[in-house]
Amino acid sequence: xxxxxxxxxxxxxxxxxxxxxxxxxxxxxxxxxxxxxxxxxxxxxxxxxxxxxxxxxxxxxxxxxxxxxxxxxxxxxxxxxxxxxxxxxxxxxxxxxxxxxxxxxxxxxxxxxxxxxxxxxxxxxxxxxxxxxxxxxxxxxxxxxxxxxxxxxxxxxxxxxxxxxxxxxxxxxxxxxxxxxxxxxxxxxxxxxxxxxxxxxxxxxxxxxxxxxxxxxxxxxxxxxxxxxxxxxxxxxxxxxxxxxxxxxxxxxxxxxxxxxxxxxxxxxxxxxxxxxxxxxxxxxxxxxxxxxxxxxxxxxxxxxxxxxxxxxxxxxxxxxxxxxxxxxxxxxxxxxxxxxxxxxxxxxxxxxxxxxxxxxxxxxxxxxxxxxxxxxxxxxxxxxxxxxxxxxxxxxxxxxxxxxx
Amino acid sequence: xxxxxxxxxxxxxxxxxxxxxxxxxxxxxxxxxxxxxxxxxxxxxxxxxxxxxxxxxxxxxxxxxxxxxxxxxxxxxxxxxxxxxxxxxxxxxxxxxxxxxxxxxxxxxxxxxxxxxxxxxxxxxxxxxxxxxxxxxxxxxxxxxxxxxxxxxxxxxxxxxxxxxxxxxxxxxxxxxxxxxxxxxxxxxxxxxxxxxxxxxxxxxxxxxxxxxxxxxxxxxxxxxxxxxxxxxxxxxxxxxxxxxxxxxxxxxxxxxxxxxxxxx
Numbered sequence: 010x011x012x013x014x015x016x017x018x019x020x021x022x023x024x025x026x027x028x029x030x031x032x033x034x035x036x037x038x039x040x041x042x043x044x045x046x047x048x049x050x051x052x053x054x055x056x057x058x059x060x061x062x063x064x065x066x067x068x069x070x071x072x073x074x075x076x077x078x079x080x081x082x083x084x085x086x087x088x089x090x091x092x093x094x095x096x097x098x099x100x101x102x103x104x105x106x107x108x109x110x111x112x113x114x115x116x117x118x119x120x121x122x123x124x125x126x127x128x129x130x131x132x133x134x135x136x137x138x139x140x141x142x143x144x145x146x147x148x149x150x151x152x153x154x155x156x157x158x159x160x161x162x163x164x165x166x167x168x169x170x171x172x173x174x175x176x177x178x179x180x181x182x183x184x185x186x187x188x189x190x191x192x193x194x195x196x197x198x199x200x201x202x203x204x205x206x207x208x209x210x211x212x213x214x215x216x217x218x219x220x221x222x223x224x225x226x227x228x229x230x231x232x233x234x235x236x237x238x239x240x241x242x243x244x245x246x247x248x249x250x251x252x253x254x255x256x257x258x259x260x261x262x263x264x265x266x267x268x269x270x271x272x273x274x275x276x277x278x279x280x281x282x283x284x285x286x287x288x289x290x291x292x293x294x295x296x297x298x299x300x301x302x303x304x305x306x307x308x309x310x311x312x313x314x315x316x317x318x319x320x321x322x323x324x325x326x327x328x329x330x331x332x333x334x335x336x337x338x339x340x341x342x343x344x345x346x347x348x349x350x351x352x353x354x355x356x357x358x359x360x361x362x363x364x365x366x367x368x369x370x371x372x373x374x375x376x377x378x379x380x381x382x383x384x385x386x387x388x389x390x391x392x393x394x395x396x397x398x399x400x401x402x403x404x405x406x407x408x409x410x411x412x413x414x415x
Numbered sequence: 416x417x418x419x420x421x422x423x424x425x426x427x428x429x430x431x432x433x434x435x436x437x438x439x440x441x442x443x444x445x446x447x448x449x450x451x452x453x454x455x456x457x458x459x460x461x462x463x464x465x466x467x468x469x470x471x472x473x474x475x476x477x478x479x480x481x482x483x484x485x486x487x488x489x490x491x492x493x494x495x496x497x498x499x500x501x502x503x504x505x506x507x508x509x510x511x512x513x514x515x516x517x518x519x520x521x522x523x524x525x526x527x528x529x530x531x532x533x534x535x536x537x538x539x540x541x542x543x544x545x546x547x548x549x550x551x552x553x554x555x556x557x558x559x560x561x562x563x564x565x566x567x568x569x570x571x572x573x574x575x576x577x578x579x580x581x582x583x584x585x586x587x588x589x590x591x592x593x594x595x596x597x598x599x600x601x602x603x604x605x606x607x608x609x610x611x612x613x614x615x616x617x618x619x620x621x622x623x624x625x626x627x628x629x630x631x632x633x634x635x636x637x638x639x640x641x642x643x644x645x646x647x648x649x650x651x652x653x654x655x656x657x658x659x660x661x662x663x664x665x666x667x668x669x670x671x672x673x674x675x676x677x678x679x680x
Binding site for chain 2: 030034036069074100102107113114115116119141142143145146155157162209214216257258259262263264266297298299301302303305346349350351376378379380382412414415
């Protein structure tokens with residue numbers, strides 16, 4: 010629906026905008042991901058199988074700018090409508106402030122596939138199903154106000170309606186389910202929106218930022234009507250407030266990134282409701298450098314700390330997987346370019362010290378010419394059955410992305 | 416090409432003081448740096464780079480380059496670049512704070528995830544967008560990183576040049592040593608022969624076309640050829656202009672995310 014509306018809008022606006030600066034671009038894409046370790050829960054062998062066309066229109070006049078980006082998708086996995094309006098916004102830019110209204114992607118923080126202050130919706134399924142990087146983030150329908158007074162830069166994002174992250178589809182991914190026998194399930198979306206504020210500036214050569222977010226967890230929690238004889242499970246998005254900071258600057262030959270955030274769960278300050286995520290502290294340290302030409306190495310250490318661990322343990326029902334008070338994760342990324350940067354090998358690995366949760370994503374991408382590129386890669390998961398990656402250990406896949414850009 | 420040169424030559428020859436004759440290699444290279452990378456308060460060009468493989472296969476990189484000086488020649492500069500081609504890097508933008516005698520600070524805007532990221536890069540030998548030019552070839556190398564000596568004087572394309580031999584003091588350069596033909600009149604480098612550490616011919620830079628833009632002789636077409644692989648890159652600096660009034664505030668995250676349209680032609 011959205012995509013069709015967008016395409017219609019493009020057609021209608023094109024002549025109107027004829028006098029403005031106008032640019033039309035887009036791509037045609039094939040994207041396949043097939044299982045290497047067995048079938049999906051739905052019996053199919055593909056995580057993803059589609060052709061897709063994207064059309065992007067940029068029009069500008071004076072202080073105004075319009076961006077429309079829509080996808081038409083032809084899916085071969087029996088899904089109804091993968092077409093979508095990716096972005097649709099209007100910018101107004103003044104000397105000391107600017108405004109962006111509409112569907113837009115907002116990304117905060119410094120992590121590489123680790124999210125501390127990036128509280129905006131993601132598409133986790135896109136990552137796990139071997140889709141291109143552009144699909145990692147989902148747009149939010151929001152008003153973003155930027156102000157640039159002397160003391161700092163200010164960015165305020167207000168969304169009247171909450172938008173969730175997209176989690177892997179249980180028909181195609183083996184998701185951990187503590188109550189597989191319960192068939193009756195329903196999801197309640199938050200009835201209100203959310204907002205975030207970022208202040209950032211240079212502090213002695215370092216990029217410093219402060220963040221506040223008031224809204225909801227982007228991924229749902231689940232609650233059963235009864236722990237003894239459950240008949241119905243409801244999914245819901247608990248309230249969440251985040252207070253964070255980040256710092257990045259050059260240290261030695263590379264770039265050091267530091268990020269911290271306090272995750273406050275206002276619906277369970279005592280931490281005694283196991284269905285709601287415990288309040289947390291999240292810390293991230295990353296270092297990226299280039300030891301030799303065309304080779305980049307990046308390392309991250311990420312830790313989550315549960316605030317009310319004893320309350321959580323005391324109320325967690327028997328048989329449920331136990332999270333640790335401290336969770337320590339290490340990630341590494343190696344990127345090597347070849348052939349005048351037209352061939353790129355990238356390997357990303359993540360490993361959790363506590364539960365052995367692990368994820369490996371090697372990818373080789375080649376630009377055949379200035380318009381056509383292809384990437385082949387793999388997603389390999391491992392760890393305990395309840396871990397974020399461990400639950401997907403039967404979902405290993407090999408993927409192909411082929412794109413023609415115009 | 417020669418015609419474009421004549422007015423500049425007349426002006427510059429008249430201004431040349433006699434003391435120039437007794438310059439050292441370092442002084443020549445300092446003047447070359449000032450003439451090649453620092454003229455004007457600011458500079459703008461639309462750069463098209465053709466990466467040409469030995470078999471003739473071509474790839475095109477196109478960008479707008481904006482540069483502003485924050486001090487005397489050899490001092491701090493800021494660069495701002497926005498890419499148009501190829502399609503997969505369209506709208507990507509790039510900012511460098513360049514400091515004398517210290518590694519640059521660099522930021523990149525990645526449109527795919529709408530993220531501004533500080534990036535680490537080896538200043539000395541990293542290829543600029545996959546071309547035969549390194550970052551140093553594009554934005555300069557500290558004069559103090561090499562020792563310089565005038566080897567001889569020689570003509571290039573009919574123009575009198577100093578031939579300066581530069582040898583890196585540390586082992587972190589892309590080359591073992593290099594010879595630069597610096598025009599005695601304009602002080603532009605007209606040719607540069609880079610040799611690898613074994614002394615074999617490595618990369619060859621040629622200033623293919625020079626035009627006078629607002630009194631500044633400017634290399635508007637240049638080639639860097641890797642003589643060992645046969646790969647070469649031709650760069651055209653179209654719409655080159657100086658004193659265009661680039662604001663200090665351009666060099667910020669705000670404009671990396673949303674480059675002002677007035678700078679994008």
